[in-house]
Amino acid sequence: MHKTTPLLSAAALAIALLLPLGAQAGDVFVIANANVTLSADEIREVFVGDKQTAAGTKLSPMDNSAAQADFLAKVIKVDAAKYASIWAKKGFREGINPPPVRASDLEVIAAVKSTPGAVGYVSKASADVKVLQKY
Template sequence: MHKRFLIFLSVAAAMFFVSQAHAQLIIANPSVKASEASKGDLKDIFTGASSSLGGSHVTPVLLKSGAANDEFLAAYIGKSDAAFMASWRSLVFSGQATMPKSFDSDAAVVEYVAKTPGAIGYIGKGSPHEGTKVLAGK
């Protein structure tokens, strides 16, 4: 029994550190009026259900792939990358939205968000994010 508890504790600690290593920051252009965003707000914005946050028009920016992208989708959207992109293609096909810009790296997301009014995106927690404001993941 004691041995099982130690194994469980070790596994739980490892999972905690792994989840912290790849946590995300939600960043926005400084023109966005909101100072924070809830999980529901982010889900609505990144699924195309809403285009405003705190009275500002916002435009989502995506990472193309990687750990930060997968974890963002799991934590805030509840879909796999394939299902998430399929839902966006459906919105685009029906004329209800345009496909969000997507970038290969955290640095490219930061650069775009910093210079584009209303842009909102996500990056890995350890990534530099000068010129943006952090809305979640602080």
């Protein structure tokens, strides 16, 4: 058991050192369906489940696995574990589900364009969708 402790500590340290590097890798653009307008504060509220409608429209946030580390660090200001914890509590207390996860910028853009109330984030801006904020 003592042999694995240094190995686990070294692995945890390596992960901790690598995460901040990825979290500052590039820009994050929060995009939305044409019918959605949100402030920077409201964007955070949408992605932690505190805001579910805007101007009478049900909001549909979606995560982007390719840009999630940057988004969480720059916009939500939490790590992936804390974000999962926020949503676990929301699910238990309020019965709401976390945003569905898309695999890439292209998938998020396509879903945002075709879904009324959709809000997502990408690593590169697209002329096809409304950009709410750049981080």
